[in-house]
Amino acid sequence: xxxxxxxxxxxxxxxxxxxxxxxxxxxxxxxxxxxxxxxxxxxxxxxxxxxxxxxxxxxxxxxxxxxxxxxxxxxxxxxxxxxxxxxxxxxxxxxxxxxxxxxxxxxxxxxxxxxxxxxxxxxxxxxxxxxxxxxxxxxxxxxxxxxxxxxxxxxxxxxxxxxxxxxxxxxxxxxxxxxxxxxxxxxxxxxxxxxxxxxxxxxxxxxxxxxxxxxxxxxxxxxxxxxxxxxxxxxxxxxxxxxxxxxxxxxxxxxxxxxxxxxxxxxxxxxxxxxxxxxxxxxxxxxxxxxxxxxxxxxxxxxxxxxxx
Amino acid sequence: xxxxxxxxxxxxxxxxxxxxxxxxxxxxxxxxxxxxxxxxxxxxxxxxxxxxxxxxxxxxxxxxxxxxxxxxxxxxxxxxxxxxxxxxxxxxxxxxxxxxxxxxxxxxxxxxxxxxxxxxxxxxxxxxxxxxxxxxxxxxxxxxxxxxxxxxxxxxxxxxxxxxxxxxxxxxxxxxxxxxxxxxxxxxxxxxxxxxxxxxxxxxxxxxxxxxxxxxxxxxxxxxxxxxxxxxxxxxxxxxxxxxxxxxxxxxxxxxxxxxxxxxxxxxxxxxxxxxxxxxxxxxxxxxxxxxxxxxxxxxxxxxxxxxxxxxxxxxxxxxxxxxxxxxxxxxxxxxxxxxxxxxxxxxxxx
Amino acid sequence: xxxxxxxxxxxxxxxxxxxxxxxxxxxxxxxxxxxxxxxxxxxxxxxxxxxxxxxxxxxxxxxxxxxxxxxxxxxxxxxxxxxxxxxxxxxxxxxxxxxxxxxxxxxxxxxxxxxxxxxxxxxxxxxxxxxxxxxxxxxxxxxxxxxxxxxxxxxxxxxxxxxxxxxxxxxxxxxxxxxxxxxxxxxxxxxxxxxxxxxxxxxxxxxxxxxxxxxxxxxxxxxxxxxxxxxxxxxxxxxxxxxxxxxxxxxxxxxxxxxxxxxxxx
Numbered sequence: 001x002x003x004x005x006x007x008x009x010x011x012x013x014x015x016x017x018x019x020x021x022x023x024x025x026x027x028x029x030x031x032x033x034x035x036x037x038x039x040x041x042x043x044x045x046x047x048x049x050x051x052x053x054x055x056x057x058x059x060x061x062x063x064x065x066x067x068x069x070x071x072x073x074x075x076x077x078x079x080x081x082x083x084x085x086x087x088x089x090x091x092x093x094x095x096x097x098x099x100x101x102x103x104x105x106x107x108x109x110x111x112x113x114x115x116x117x118x119x120x121x122x123x124x125x126x127x128x129x130x131x132x133x134x135x136x137x138x139x140x141x142x143x144x145x146x147x148x149x150x151x152x153x154x155x156x157x158x159x160x161x162x163x164x165x166x167x168x169x170x171x172x173x174x175x176x177x178x179x180x181x182x183x184x185x186x187x188x189x190x191x192x193x194x195x196x197x198x199x200x201x202x203x204x205x206x207x208x209x210x211x212x213x214x215x216x217x218x219x220x221x222x223x224x225x226x227x228x229x230x231x232x233x234x235x236x237x238x239x240x241x242x243x244x245x246x247x248x249x250x251x252x253x254x255x256x257x258x259x260x261x262x263x264x265x266x267x268x269x270x271x272x273x274x275x276x277x278x279x280x281x282x283x284x285x286x287x288x289x290x291x292x293x294x295x296x297x298x299x300x301x302x303x304x305x306x307x308x309x
Numbered sequence: 310x311x312x313x314x315x316x317x318x319x320x321x322x323x324x325x326x327x328x329x330x331x332x333x334x335x336x337x338x339x340x341x342x343x344x345x346x347x348x349x350x351x352x353x354x355x356x357x358x359x360x361x362x363x364x365x366x367x368x369x370x371x372x373x374x375x376x377x378x379x380x381x382x383x384x385x386x387x388x389x390x391x392x393x394x395x396x397x398x399x400x401x402x403x404x405x406x407x408x409x410x411x412x413x414x415x416x417x418x419x420x421x422x423x424x425x426x427x428x429x430x431x432x433x434x435x436x437x438x439x440x441x442x443x444x445x446x447x448x449x450x451x452x453x454x455x456x457x458x459x460x461x462x463x464x465x466x467x468x469x470x471x472x473x474x475x476x477x478x479x480x481x482x483x484x485x486x487x488x489x490x491x492x493x494x495x496x497x498x499x500x501x502x503x504x505x506x507x508x509x510x511x512x513x514x515x516x517x518x519x520x521x522x523x524x525x526x527x528x529x530x531x532x533x534x535x536x537x538x539x540x541x542x543x544x545x546x547x548x549x550x551x552x553x554x555x556x557x558x559x560x561x562x563x564x565x566x567x568x569x570x571x572x573x574x575x576x577x578x579x580x581x582x583x584x585x586x587x588x589x590x591x592x593x594x595x596x597x598x599x600x601x602x603x604x605x606x607x608x609x610x611x612x613x614x615x616x617x618x619x620x621x622x623x624x625x626x627x628x629x630x631x632x633x634x635x636x637x638x639x640x641x642x643x644x645x646x647x648x649x650x651x652x653x654x655x656x657x658x659x660x
Numbered sequence: 661x662x663x664x665x666x667x668x669x670x671x672x673x674x675x676x677x678x679x680x681x682x683x684x685x686x687x688x689x690x691x692x693x694x695x696x697x698x699x700x701x702x703x704x705x706x707x708x709x710x711x712x713x714x715x716x717x718x719x720x721x722x723x724x725x726x727x728x729x730x731x732x733x734x735x736x737x738x739x740x741x742x743x744x745x746x747x748x749x750x751x752x753x754x755x756x757x758x759x760x761x762x763x764x765x766x767x768x769x770x771x772x773x774x775x776x777x778x779x780x781x782x783x784x785x786x787x788x789x790x791x792x793x794x795x796x797x798x799x800x801x802x803x804x805x806x807x808x809x810x811x812x813x814x815x816x817x818x819x820x821x822x823x824x825x826x827x828x829x830x831x832x833x834x835x836x837x838x839x840x841x842x843x844x845x846x847x848x849x850x851x852x853x854x855x856x857x858x859x860x861x862x863x864x865x866x867x868x869x870x871x872x873x874x875x876x877x878x879x880x881x882x883x884x885x886x887x888x889x890x891x892x893x894x895x896x897x898x899x900x901x902x903x904x905x906x907x908x909x910x911x912x913x914x915x916x917x918x919x920x921x922x923x924x925x926x
Binding site for chain 1: 663667688734754761768776794859903
């Protein structure tokens with residue numbers, strides 16, 4: 001009897017209603033009836049995330065009067081400012097840092113994650129805990145420690161002098177290299193966590209088979225492991241790129257004025273100059289770029305993504 | 310000498326001993342099986358020969374040369390893994406010629422060789438296909454072709470047929486054997502299926518709990534098991550506890566029995582195990598007389614068409630007798646009988 | 661073998677490189693005088709108890725802790741129904757909700773920070789600790805969301821079917837089968853949010869303004885103006901806390917599995 005009821009429930013006579021009405025009913029109301037708890041995340045994410053964004057997008061078109069005030073309007077002045085040399089140079093700097101930092105980070109993280117995924121249980125868990133603890137260091141602390149490590153009094157240049165490669169200790173920060181190094185450094189633990197699941201899925205027998213066929217361990221890494229990790233490495237690159245684009249603390253502390261990145265720009269406009277509309281426009285543009293790249297990542301990883309079809 | 314030699318091989322993983330005291334000689338061109346239950350060390354032994362594990366002690370010689378310090382990729386072996394381990398991102402042909410590409414063979418020659426090998430394993434024309442498009446049996450053949458590409462001296466297979474269904478398995482058993490005979494290559498197969506080992510091999514190495522229990526041709530192992538484990542593992546066998554009673558006699562449950570022979574090094578009254586195949590046991594009526602007989606009661610009769618099994622309880626001892634329908638004993642459940650264990654069929658092993 | 665040596669060297673350099681911040685920070689925290697020297701000049705542990713005495717540091721610490729604990733709860737509370745909804749009813753609504761849950765973390769935090777600031781500013785309700793809590797709770801949803809989804813995916817369908825044949829309804833199945841199996845993922849997700857929230861800078865900076873200051877904000881501000889090794893001692897304690905938390909998870913849970921490792925069924 002229950003079975004009959006169930007079928008009749010899902011085969012309600014299709015109303016001759018308009019498309020939006022049917023969408024509302026089938027798409028939203030019915031699932032909610034089956035799982036009313038979904039209202040809570042919908043509310044939270046909707047009110048505290050989606051709404052702020054919409055407001056931000058709207059405001060990016062508003063007119064700015066003076067510091068910290070703005071009135072409703074509709075103008076593209078803020079978007080027009082994008083094409084000033086100042087803005088484009090900072091955008092270029094951000095992209096440059098993000099691409100390079102992601103590449104350097106992966107050059108280190110891919111072999112490392114591969115190695116630890118082959119460890120025995122104890123060393124593997126230790127390595128994971130180690131990485132997690134590094135992750136738990138705030139960006140501020142890491143940036144500061146790196147500035148000490150790259151500075152003159154106690155930095156690495158002293159070691160180079162001692163070895164004889166340099167004449168005098170120098171401060172490497174603030175600087176281009178320091179910023180790049182700091183960004184790459186900070187990204188590595190994240191990259192390891194992203195690459196880890198895929199590395200553990202590698203069938204160990206594949207590299208063993210390669211070895212029985214005469215491949216040295218190095219060769220089997222490049223001809224077997226890397227091709228199989230290709231998808232994940234690409235997805236990791238995009239994730240790191242987006243992540244680095246939003247960096248604030250590291251470039252603030254380790255960078256010179258010419259190394260300023262987008263997040264600093266937006267913060268400056270919003271908090272220092274109170275030009276919310278322009279900051280909003282910058283943020284919206286920034287967000288569009290990064291969203292497009294995020295979606296590409298999701299699309300690429302759809303093979304091993306969690307959501308069920 | 311030509312062939313594979315293992316001297317005093319031991320392998321420990323931390324506190325666990327995987328194999329110990331392994332001494333084995335395999336002449337060139339033979340087909341050998343490593344047979345045993347899960348965890349007996351047979352796969353570890355194979356991996357030691359392949360170089361995928363390094364022995365804790367001992368060494369391995371191939372054609373007189375010490376192979377032990379050599380890493381896997383410098384050993385001249387071809388291996389088929391249990392999971393087949395075919396490279397998913399390469400085509401069938403690319404899989405097969407992977408080793409040849411490493412050696413620097415040019416594309417045209419590789420292509421010809423791939424076709425040649427596919428013909429050898431009777432799977433022509435699939436060189437450009439993706440691995441995923443093949444069936445289990447076809448992948449099996451690709452794995453074999455790949456392993457043989459370099460014409461290695463050793464051909465190692467780890468439970469290669471376990472993933473196949475019964476009919477295909479039997480076909481492949483014959484094919485593998487024929488392939489091996491044609492190429493004359495020294496082959497070692499790891500399996501837990503004794504019928505497989507008995508069917509395909511020149512010699513069987515029976516292993517249990519990290520040691521070799523017995524080495525010999527299949528029939529020899531079947532007829533003359535050296536230990537209780539081998540007797541029980543190979544075929545079905547009745548195992549009866551007994552005591553040595555001098556000469557070739559043992560005492561079972563108070564009765565004296567003559568046997569085919571006792572193992573060396575026994576002291577008087579030692580505990581031993583008598584192994585006798587069900588097909589050698591005869592069932593007689595209770596009133597019958599004769600040597601080597603035990604009284605008992607029939608508990609179960611199983612008629613499976615091609616054979617009849619009679620289960621007899623002899624005062625606590627369970628004996629199974631098997632007969633063809635022609636010679637079936639005329640008994641039913643509950644009847645009192647006498648079971649005869651003919652002397653020449655009683656193999657005695659140490660307890 | 662050269663390869664083995666290179667691998668060993670690589671790993672040593674790697675682990676060494678990431679131990680450097682800890683060494684530097686620990687060293688600075690031991691300075692006797694109120695200077696951030698490295699190597700430390702004079703050794704003293706006086707900066708450790710100071711965190712709990714000096715009011716502004718202690719306030720920042722409590723703010724961070726409160727924010728982290730609450731934001732973690734909110735994040736998991738949002739993540740759990742979202743992940744469950746998608747797993748159980750894979751309708752478009754559920755997929756959209758899940759996608760929205762992935763977005764915050766995928767965007768540079770400055771954008772979320774700005775959006776929320778504008779939002780709260782329009783109500784004139786800024787600088788409160790609730791702002792930061794909600795900000796973090798929503799921003800950090802992605803991590804527990806992904807982890808709980810991972811946990812749900814790892815549940816063998818046959819377990820659910822078996823429970824159903826024994827007469828359990830959806831709610832019973834959830835409480836008796838699903839919940840116990842994803843609990844480790846929930847706890848791990850919560851732990852991650854805790855750690856990330858404690859270290860988060862930008863959203864806390866935007867939303868807290870000058871009224872509510874969290875620890876990372878105070879640290880950066882202090883680095884720019886007044887130097888004191890208290891910063892370093894706080895960081896050392898953080899690291900120790902992280903070691904304890906993750907060590908416990910590793911000890912009592914299956915850390916590789918929680919991080920997505922594939923355990924082959926033998």
